[in-house]
Amino acid sequence: MLGPAAVVLKAIFAALIANGLLLAFILLRRTYRKWYFARRDARVYQLRQKWDAIISGRIPYDTWRTNSLQRRIVETIALDAFEAAGPEESARLLKFLRNSGLIEKRIFEARHHTGWRRLRSLVALGRTRAPEGIPALAEGLRDRNQETRLAALRGLGRMGCPKAAEEILDWVSEKGLKIPELPLQSALVQCCAERPQMLLPYIQRANGRVREVLGRVLGEVATPSMAADLLPFAGDELDELRAAAARALANSQSDLAPYVLDDLARDPVWFVRLRAIVSLGKLSDSRAIPSLLRGLTDSNRLVRLRAAEALVGLGVEMAPIFEQVVATRDRYGLHAYLTALENSNLKRKLEAEIEDESRMDQEAKKILQLVLQTGSLPDQKLRAGEESAPQMAAL
Amino acid sequence: MLRFLDISNHALFWYYVASNLAYLVMLLVALKTSFAHQRRLESHRLNWLKESPLAPPITMIAPAHNEENSIRIAVRNLLQLDYPQLEVIVVNDGSTDRTLEEMREEFGLRLVRALYVPQVKCAPVRGLYRSDVDARLLVIDKEPGGSKADAVNAGLNAASSPYICVVDADSILENDALLRIMVPILDDPKRVVAVGGIIRVLNGSEIAEGRLRRVRLPRKSIEVIQVIEYLRAFLIGREAWGQGNMLMIISGAFGVFKTDLVRTVGGFRASAIGEDFDLVARLHRHLRQIRADYQMKFVPDPMCWTEAPSDLKSLGRQRARWQKGLLDVLWTNRDMLFVRRYGRIGFIALPYLWLFELLAPIIEIAGIATIVLAVCMGALSQGFFLQFLVFGFAFATMISIGSVLQEEITYKRYNDWQDVARLLSYCFLEHFPYRQMHMVWRLQGLWQYLRGDNAWRPLTRKGLASAGAP
Numbered sequence: 001m002l003g004p005a006a007v008v009l010k011a012i013f014a015a016l017i018a019n020g021l022l023l024a025f026i027l028l029r030r031t032y033r034k035w036y037f038a039r040r041d042a043r044v045y046q047l048r049q050k051w052d053a054i055i056s057g058r059i060p061y062d063t064w065r066t067n068s069l070q071r072r073i074v075e076t077i078a079l080d081a082f083e084a085a086g087p088e089e090s091a092r093l094l095k096f097l098r099n100s101g102l103i104e105k106r107i108f109e110a111r112h113h114t115g116w117r118r119l120r121s122l123v124a125l126g127r128t129r130a131p132e133g134i135p136a137l138a139e140g141l142r143d144r145n146q147e148t149r150l151a152a153l154r155g156l157g158r159m160g161c162p163k164a165a166e167e168i169l170d171w172v173s174e175k176g177l178k179i180p181e182l183p184l185q186s187a188l189v190q191c192c193a194e195r196p197q198m199l200l201p202y203i204q205r206a207n208g209r210v211r212e213v214l215g216r217v218l219g220e221v222a223t224p225s226m227a228a229d230l231l232p233f234a235g236d237e238l239d240e241l242r243a244a245a246a247r248a249l250a251n252s253q254s255d256l257a258p259y260v261l262d263d264l265a266r267d268p269v270w271f272v273r274l275r276a277i278v279s280l281g282k283l284s285d286s287r288a289i290p291s292l293l294r295g296l297t298d299s300n301r302l303v304r305l306r307a308a309e310a311l312v313g314l315g316v317e318m319a320p321i322f323e324q325v326v327a328t329r330d331r332y333g334l335h336a337y338l339t340a341l342e343n344s345n346l347k348r349k350l351e352a353e354i355e356d357e358s359r360m361d362q363e364a365k366k367i368l369q370l371v372l373q374t375g376s377l378p379d380q381k382l383r384a385g386e387e388s389a390p391q392m393a394a395l
Numbered sequence: 396m397l398r399f400l401d402i403s404n405h406a407l408f409w410y411y412v413a414s415n416l417a418y419l420v421m422l423l424v425a426l427k428t429s430f431a432h433q434r435r436l437e438s439h440r441l442n443w444l445k446e447s448p449l450a451p452p453i454t455m456i457a458p459a460h461n462e463e464n465s466i467r468i469a470v471r472n473l474l475q476l477d478y479p480q481l482e483v484i485v486v487n488d489g490s491t492d493r494t495l496e497e498m499r500e501e502f503g504l505r506l507v508r509a510l511y512v513p514q515v516k517c518a519p520v521r522g523l524y525r526s527d528v529d530a531r532l533l534v535i536d537k538e539p540g541g542s543k544a545d546a547v548n549a550g551l552n553a554a555s556s557p558y559i560c561v562v563d564a565d566s567i568l569e570n571d572a573l574l575r576i577m578v579p580i581l582d583d584p585k586r587v588v589a590v591g592g593i594i595r596v597l598n599g600s601e602i603a604e605g606r607l608r609r610v611r612l613p614r615k616s617i618e619v620i621q622v623i624e625y626l627r628a629f630l631i632g633r634e635a636w637g638q639g640n641m642l643m644i645i646s647g648a649f650g651v652f653k654t655d656l657v658r659t660v661g662g663f664r665a666s667a668i669g670e671d672f673d674l675v676a677r678l679h680r681h682l683r684q685i686r687a688d689y690q691m692k693f694v695p696d697p698m699c700w701t702e703a704p705s706d707l708k709s710l711g712r713q714r715a716r717w718q719k720g721l722l723d724v725l726w727t728n729r730d731m732l733f734v735r736r737y738g739r740i741g742f743i744a745l746p747y748l749w750l751f752e753l754l755a756p757i758i759e760i761a762g763i764a765t766i767v768l769a770v771c772m773g774a775l776s777q778g779f780f781l782q783f784l785v786f787g788f789a790f791a792t793m794i795s796i797g798s799v800l801q802e803e804i805t806y807k808r809y810n811d812w813q814d815v816a817r818l819l820s821y822c823f824l825e826h827f828p829y830r831q832m833h834m835v836w837r838l839q840g841l842w843q844y845l846r847g848d849n850a851w852r853p854l855t856r857k858g859l860a861s862a863g864a865p
Contacts, residue, residue, distance in 0.1 A: 008779070008782045008783060008786050009782060011786050011790070012782060012785050012786045012789055015786060015789035015790045015792075015793050016789050018793050019789060019792055019793050019796060022793065022796040022797065022800055023796060023819060025800065026796070026799065026800055026803050026815070026819070029803065029804070030803070030812070030815065083442065116434055119434070119437065120437060123437055147434070147435055150582070151437075154439075154443065157443075158443070180582050180583040180584075180585075181584070181585070182449055182581050182582065182583070182584050183581070183582065185449055186447050186448075186449050186581075189448055189449065220448060220449075301512055302555070305555060332512075335508060338508045339507070339508060342507040342508060342525060343507070343525060343530065345527075375508045
């Protein structure tokens with residue numbers, strides 16, 4: 001009878017009912033949460049008062065474990081304390097988590113639950129850093145859901161032990177990259193720091209992206225004792241592995257390191273050069289100076305910046321280095337060097353060093369001081385017309 | 396005439412239904428996404444991210460133009476942010492007040508010759524300053540460029556990190572905002588090229604030592620209505636568009652971008668009226684043209700609090716400018732419409748913006764006029780007209796309450812009962828006469844753009860310093 005008006009009327013009723021439901025939901029939820037949090041806060045306060053007695057076991061575990069609210073509160077307090085605890089306190093908390101059965105419960109949940117509840121258990125297990133949680137976390141890596149896999153991976157990363165690394169590496173070798181690279185790298189860096197050599201056989205067996213990722217991890221965790229193992233990677237066909245070798249050689253005490261890094265600092269790929277330059281800086285070896293000066297004139301601005309920072313941070317006499325920087329006659333290199341100098345607040349020191357430099361004549365000192373103050377090369381005004389647009393565009 | 400009115404009324408009816416249904420779908424998508432995000436955060440302990448050696452460095456770029464009242468608090472807030480590798484670049488864009496002096500006094504600035512490569516165009520730089528108090532702070536003093544985009548470009552030229560985060564110097568970021576906004580990037584750095592955070596209305600809240608101390612709802616009605624608008628726009632609109640990788644706006648007040656990519660597309664367009672929207676459109680264009688597998692994400696929990704206009708005149712100017720910006724970008728990118736190469740951007744996101752955002756004021760005002768005319772001429776029954784109005788009111792209210800619900804079940808920043816009650820009551824009250832005024836401001840914006848009147852009109856702001864005052 002009403003035609004289109006009937007449709008509109010129905011829509012009005014539907015919208016009004018929806019509005020009422022939404023309002024009721026918001027208000028009821030608020031009321032419930034207010035009640036719940038008041039109850040929880042009171043319980044948290046009570047449990048905190050008895051905290052020492054709870055973790056020492058003087059209060060029987062069953063008095064709080066059978067109540068789900070109390071169990072959640074105790075677990076949360078324990079895990080939060082765990083994150084900030086020193087070694088002694090960590091051991092005490094871990095013992096409590098084991099004896100009270102909280103870890104066992106989480107392991108059970110991680111194995112038998114699915115979806116959101118499994119994810120939550122995996123996160124909690126990771127936070128405990130209990131080695132007995134590793135197999136359950138490793139099973140979580142094979143979950144169908146990516147979020148669950150990520151939670152398991154992060155949990156294993158928190159373990160920070162070679163056993164956890166082995167589980168991750170076996171899984172990656174078997175399944176390939178089933179998750180984004182960065183969380184994987186992050187977890188492996190945490191787990192392989194103690195025994196980075198364990199990465200080498202996996203890298204040799206791996207292919208493609210997995211090999212690159214593992215190479216990057218190796219670059220992060222390599223130690224000086226691995227220098228000999230890393231040298232072959234300096235000639236690897238994968239850019240990432242050459243970059244990893246360059247990064248790893250920063251920690252090397254081998255005499256060969258500056259020479260290999262010098263080679264890598266000439267690599268056609270900019271990020272390999274960048275890593276090599278940064279590593280040369282970390283070596284704090286005066287043999288690195290020529291390579292760093294060359295890095296100062298690199299076509300890539302990040303390489304120039306890092307080379308300048310490395311030169312300034314070498315901790316050797318700065319005046320002769322500054323003389324060589326000026327001699328490169330590279331305007332951008334000079335600016336990068338002056339930037340690094342000013343950022344480190346070492347400009348005054350360099351001024352004084354130039355003044356005290358006995359090997360330079362007065363004229364040379366005057367020129368260097370002028371360059372230092374003005375930031376311009378001695379005859380830059382004459383050369384200004386030759387540079388400009390094309391050179392800027394090349395940057 | 397009657398035939399015309401009939402067609403017009405039908406068209407308006409279906410337009411209105413489509414627009415509200417689109418919002419309803421977005422609300423449902425946003426609710427689902429928010430739940431998923433909350434759960435995902437469970438496996439992301441923020442302090443784990445903070446400790447990660449692989450967290451990429453970020454350069455914060457904060458353009459400042461005559462911000463003497465806010466600049467100390469704003470910069471202190473940026474330097475206090477929780478993030479392992481941070482560089483803060485404040486660009487003093489030709490301020491005529493004491494902005495630079497305020498920073499010099501507070502942070503002990505000294506003139507340096509920091510590396511500055513003018514890779515993207517901007518007005519000349521007068522000098523670069525490094526802070527003695529905090530070496531992470533670099534201040535660029537430049538000639539006025541006439542736009543925020545110009546100032547951000549100067550910061551982009553000096554940035555040395557793989558990611559930039561553009562913020563407004565009159566905004567306050569929550570302490571963990573950077574860690575939170577980086578979550579999608581840390582998860583998938585290869586594909587995620589830009590992430591937007593949520594902007595919330597600061598008015599009424601209390602600030603101490605550069606940090607937000609207590610969140611309260613503003614007192615003035617016009618400010619409360621803006622709170623609802625922001626909730627609707629961010630917690631529903633952007634959440635849903637982001638889910639479909641069709642995010643077209645990452646707010647200039649808080650967004651993270653890949654530095655190289657922004658430089659590749661030439662930085663921010665100085666002549667753009669809505670530079671943030673323009674950049675995102677150009678990034679989509681570029682990435683679609685090179686057939687890149689990319690994502691632009693919206694994350695609803697990293698919060699940036701900004702001062703909203705508190706008088707009608709300023710609000711009208713702001714909304715007119717936003718509408719001009721919308722038209723400017725949509726017109727500039729009209730060649731992307733319905734072109735296969737641009738995929739869902741060309742087929743869904745841009746047509747939606749044309750139809751339901753850009754043309755909305757014209758269609759709605761013309762529609763209201765024809766409905767009134769039809770009622771007067773007897774072509775439409777008064778009963779039906781009233782029903783239609785009630786339906787529109789009830790549906791729009793439902794969307795607004797939905798956005799408040801979204802806030803309630805996820806982030807719950809308004810803890811005071813009184814605040815929530817007021818917020819909910821304004822979900823009913825915002826429709827008359829605010830919405831109609833809003834339409835007129837937007838129409839004014841379109842008219843100004845078509846006349847070539849793109850002058851920037853200043854908004855009246857109190858500054859962050861006054862936000863803490865009772």
